[in-house]
Amino acid sequence: MAQKPSIPKGTRDFSPVEMMRRNYIFDTIKSVFRLYGFAPLETPSMENLSTLLGKYGEEGDKLLFKILNSGDYAANLSDEEVRQASKISEKGLRYDLTVPFARYVVQHQNEITFPFKRYQVQPVWRADRPQKGRYREFYQCDVDVIGTKSLLCEVELVEIVERVFKALGIRVALKMNNRKILYGIAEVIGHADKMMDITVAIDKLDKIGLDNVKAELRERGLEEAAIEKLQPILELQGTNAEKIATLRTVLAGSETGLLGVDEMETVFNHVEALEIDLLVELDLSLARGLNYYTGAIFEVKALDYQIGSISGGGRYDNLTGIFGLQNVSGVGISFGADRIYDVMLGCGLFPEELNSSTRAIFLNLGDDAEKVSLKLLRELRAEGLAAEIYPEPAKMKKQMEYANRRQIPFVVIIGTEELQMEMATIKNMVSGEQQKVAFSRLAEMLK
Amino acid sequence: MAQKPSIPKGTRDFSPVEMMRRNYIFDTIKSVFRLYGFAPLETPSMENLSTLLGKYGEEGDKLLFKILNSGDYAANLSDEEVRQASKISEKGLRYDLTVPFARYVVQHQNEITFPFKRYQVQPVWRADRPQKGRYREFYQCDVDVIGTKSLLCEVELVEIVERVFKALGIRVALKMNNRKILYGIAEVIGHADKMMDITVAIDKLDKIGLDNVKAELRERGLEEAAIEKLQPILELQGTNAEKIATLRTVLAGSETGLLGVDEMETVFNHVEALEIDLLVELDLSLARGLNYYTGAIFEVKALDYQIGSISGGGRYDNLTGIFGLQNVSGVGISFGADRIYDVMLGCGLFPEELNSSTRAIFLNLGDDAEKVSLKLLRELRAEGLAAEIYPEPAKMKKQMEYANRRQIPFVVIIGTEELQMEMATIKNMVSGEQQKVAFSRLAEMLK
Numbered sequence: 001m002a003q004k005p006s007i008p009k010g011t012r013d014f015s016p017v018e019m020m021r022r023n024y025i026f027d028t029i030k031s032v033f034r035l036y037g038f039a040p041l042e043t044p045s046m047e048n049l050s051t052l053l054g055k056y057g058e059e060g061d062k063l064l065f066k067i068l069n070s071g072d073y074a075a076n077l078s079d080e081e082v083r084q085a086s087k088i089s090e091k092g093l094r095y096d097l098t099v100p101f102a103r104y105v106v107q108h109q110n111e112i113t114f115p116f117k118r119y120q121v122q123p124v125w126r127a128d129r130p131q132k133g134r135y136r137e138f139y140q141c142d143v144d145v146i147g148t149k150s151l152l153c154e155v156e157l158v159e160i161v162e163r164v165f166k167a168l169g170i171r172v173a174l175k176m177n178n179r180k181i182l183y184g185i186a187e188v189i190g191h192a193d194k195m196m197d198i199t200v201a202i203d204k205l206d207k208i209g210l211d212n213v214k215a216e217l218r219e220r221g222l223e224e225a226a227i228e229k230l231q232p233i234l235e236l237q238g239t240n241a242e243k244i245a246t247l248r249t250v251l252a253g254s255e256t257g258l259l260g261v262d263e264m265e266t267v268f269n270h271v272e273a274l275e276i277d278l279l280v281e282l283d284l285s286l287a288r289g290l291n292y293y294t295g296a297i298f299e300v301k302a303l304d305y306q307i308g309s310i311s312g313g314g315r316y317d318n319l320t321g322i323f324g325l326q327n328v329s330g331v332g333i334s335f336g337a338d339r340i341y342d343v344m345l346g347c348g349l350f351p352e353e354l355n356s357s358t359r360a361i362f363l364n365l366g367d368d369a370e371k372v373s374l375k376l377l378r379e380l381r382a383e384g385l386a387a388e389i390y391p392e393p394a395k396m397k398k399q400m401e402y403a404n405r406r407q408i409p410f411v412v413i414i415g416t417e418e419l420q421m422e423m424a425t426i427k428n429m430v431s432g433e434q435q436k437v438a439f440s441r442l443a444e445m446l447k
Numbered sequence: 448m449a450q451k452p453s454i455p456k457g458t459r460d461f462s463p464v465e466m467m468r469r470n471y472i473f474d475t476i477k478s479v480f481r482l483y484g485f486a487p488l489e490t491p492s493m494e495n496l497s498t499l500l501g502k503y504g505e506e507g508d509k510l511l512f513k514i515l516n517s518g519d520y521a522a523n524l525s526d527e528e529v530r531q532a533s534k535i536s537e538k539g540l541r542y543d544l545t546v547p548f549a550r551y552v553v554q555h556q557n558e559i560t561f562p563f564k565r566y567q568v569q570p571v572w573r574a575d576r577p578q579k580g581r582y583r584e585f586y587q588c589d590v591d592v593i594g595t596k597s598l599l600c601e602v603e604l605v606e607i608v609e610r611v612f613k614a615l616g617i618r619v620a621l622k623m624n625n626r627k628i629l630y631g632i633a634e635v636i637g638h639a640d641k642m643m644d645i646t647v648a649i650d651k652l653d654k655i656g657l658d659n660v661k662a663e664l665r666e667r668g669l670e671e672a673a674i675e676k677l678q679p680i681l682e683l684q685g686t687n688a689e690k691i692a693t694l695r696t697v698l699a700g701s702e703t704g705l706l707g708v709d710e711m712e713t714v715f716n717h718v719e720a721l722e723i724d725l726l727v728e729l730d731l732s733l734a735r736g737l738n739y740y741t742g743a744i745f746e747v748k749a750l751d752y753q754i755g756s757i758s759g760g761g762r763y764d765n766l767t768g769i770f771g772l773q774n775v776s777g778v779g780i781s782f783g784a785d786r787i788y789d790v791m792l793g794c795g796l797f798p799e800e801l802n803s804s805t806r807a808i809f810l811n812l813g814d815d816a817e818k819v820s821l822k823l824l825r826e827l828r829a830e831g832l833a834a835e836i837y838p839e840p841a842k843m844k845k846q847m848e849y850a851n852r853r854q855i856p857f858v859v860i861i862g863t864e865e866l867q868m869e870m871a872t873i874k875n876m877v878s879g880e881q882q883k884v885a886f887s888r889l890a891e892m893l894k
Binding site: 051274324361 | 451452453454455458459460461462463466467470481482483484486487488489490491492493494495497498509510512513514515517535536537538540550551553554555558560562564565570572574583584592595596597599600602606610717720721770771803804805808817818821822825828831832833834835836838839849852853
């Protein structure tokens with residue numbers, strides 16, 4: 001077999017260094033989730049196609065990875081049947097974590113204690129055309145609470161955003177809006193029926209600019225007068241409190257709109273009272289594409305790195321309705337691990353220590369030293385110190401090179417002299433400094 | 448949609464309590480791997496079918512989950528082509544972590560620093576008939592070092608087994624054997640060519656007993672005299688040292704066999720010198736089915752719970768040969784997370800604390816208390832204490848029930864009296880005891 005093996009397009013291997021960085025992100029996010037009382041959940045990679053199909057729009061259906069039925073799936077079928085994918089495939093890989101979560105909640109509704117606070121960190125698969133930054137397999141980190149309408153949950157998510165990005169060292173802004181306000185705006189400009197059209201159009205404001213959004217609104221059937229009314233709302237300036245005050249006037253004619261304004265005000269008041277150290281901004285141009293949102297919506301942007309949003313989410317009042325369980329409100333947010341990774345790499349935010357989980361490596365200088373080294377290693381590991389020994393008595397240079405390439409910070413050398421003195425030479429691989437240390441003090445020195 | 452949703456046969460949802468227990472196992476195993484200098488690796492869930500096919504035998508090929516090519520895969524194909532799975536599927540879900548690891552090593556051989564110490568904890572998929580204890584999606588926890596023949600690696604794996612199961616509280620025995628010894632035995636009974644037949648037969652000794660193994664050996668073409676010679680070897684009694692001594696005599700005519708004896712002796716000597724606190728037993732009936740092993744083989748059995756082996760592995764001299772990279776020796780072991788879970792559950796070994804990651808929940812007794820609670824919660828979380836508040840001012844009974852069902856150990860109550868006194872009542876949910884604590888001392892008391 002001469003051909004070098006490869007992996008499918010759009011998928012990735014993660015090397016040890018990449019994994020340690022990724023785990024740092026995942027571990028940080030998960031530990032914050034746990035601080036707020038969220039508990040882990042995992043669902044299978046495969047779902048029945050009946051669970052997945054029709055949940056992500058026509059485009060989404062095409063992006064599902066389908067799994068061939070096992071066994072002689074094609075042997076007893078007519079040609080026509082083989083051509084119908086449903087006869088040869090009944091399962092698909094999950095496309096996101098939201099639909100499986102909704103499916104789980106409905107399936108296990110009698111065992112679950114509501115409000116149900118869960119987090120889920122697992123890969124999802126999309127048969128998208130692979131391109132820079134877009135993969136066919138990638139992780140999502142979702143946190144949701146379902147079974148309560150309390151706005152404390154929104155406040156909690158704001159705190160989670162604050163704490164996650166502070167822990168990672170990324171400066172961010174949290175943009176918020178509310179679908180009820182968007183509905184209110186549609187209502188007061190006389191187009192309550194076109195709420196989704198308006199939402200889809202203004203969602204593009206960031207990307208295509210105001211003029212193109214106006215053009216799209218025209219295409220979607222809004223007359224010039226309505227577009228005129230919309231513009232000043234989208235361009236609303238000032239503090240959150242000032243925007244809230246203006247909206248109260250503008251939306252006076254829309255009950256739903258005013259409800260949205262009240263919700264946002266409550267959240268902002270809590271954010272202020274708790275002195276949450278995060279830039280939280282009411283952004284009326286924020287719409288988010290997913291149409292199951294019904295209340296608050298969130299999006300997080302990195303301040304020091306050009307990239308799309310690195311987290312997003314919102315409240316949905318009827319997510320489980322698609323599986324027959326009506327009127328269970330929830331709210332959640334998803335952290336984009338791949339983009340967060342890119343921001344951290346771009347801004348140099350990964351801690352140096354992540355390059356090696358091993359603290360020290362013992363050189364292998366022959367049988368006698370090896371025996372002593374193995375015993376010392378046992379003691380170090382008992383103290384929780386990650387350490388290893390080069391497995392063969394190779395040339396010193398080769399062993400040092402190995403330590404260097406693995407980026408292990410300390411090398412422990414036990415030669416003939418050291419053996420006699422019951423001391424080890426420790427070499428700091430960054431500074432190059434060496435010092436002799438008694439065997440008994442090795443753990444203490446390496447910590 | 449009236450029908451309750453479900454998941455594919457042989458797959459599982461993991462509830463929060465199950466997840467916290469599973470994570471406890473995974474975290475313990477991974478932290479031991481890291482103590483020994485192993486670094487994490489992840490490979491994609493999908494591999495090209497050319498990578499997977501032919502690596503697991505004819506039976507294994509049938510158990511691969513194949514993924515339909517995306518797009519209009521069937522539209523432009525003839526009926527004949529559609530029937531050839533290769534035209535409609537080019538990717539499959541990984542079947543184990545070993546073949547993807549071998550593929551990774553070959554593909555990235557120029558970037559890898561050998562000896563390469565990696566661990567990998569990811570799910571694998573097999574289209575097996577689902578039954579009790581056998582799933583179509585399950586996790587493997589593999590640890591391997593590749594690129595050295597040093598027996599220190601075997602010793603390290605023995606230590607890892609010792610430390611993992613000690614940390615989990617499971618009493619185990621490690622059974623070891625060596626493929627070179629098995630070859631030597633085949634050689635001295637005059638059937639070097641039948642080494643695999645003999646291996647496969649004696650691998651079943653545990654399950655079907657000596658008489659049936661003999662019958663199978665007869666079927667596989669061994670004459671009575673050879674079987675007679677084999678029996679005392681399989682039934683060898685005594686300490687490891689005694690068995691080693693006997694084998695030296697028995698295998699005097701086999702160079703390979705003696706090499707295997709030397710290898711085992713070296714490992715056992717290290718185990719003794721290091722005072723490894725683990726029952727390590729040379730078991731000549733241990734064969735392990737996978738035919739890529741060429742040296743030491745391992746298997747771990749739980750002493751207090753009836754179940755198959757809970758870990759297993761061995762040395763392979765040419766794993767990467769299937770992808771064109773010859774003569775790279777490695778050794779590894781895989782921990783069976785599902786079985787370990789069953790043992791821990793059966794023996795009651797999961798720590799009580801795992802039932803809830805939340806330490807305390809604040810009851811929600813109305814607006815004023817809520818505001819104070821949110822501030823206190825912020826302080827607790829800043830101290831690393833996982834805590835939450837019931838999101839709505841529901842009936843006290845309902846909130847207490849919630850705390851109970853979530854198995855949260857402490858409930859914090861801030862009523863009108865407590866508000867005035869700036870104190871909180873803490874209720875221990877296990878003992879039922881209550882005490883009043885100043886707000887400022889809350890973190891300290893809950894720790």
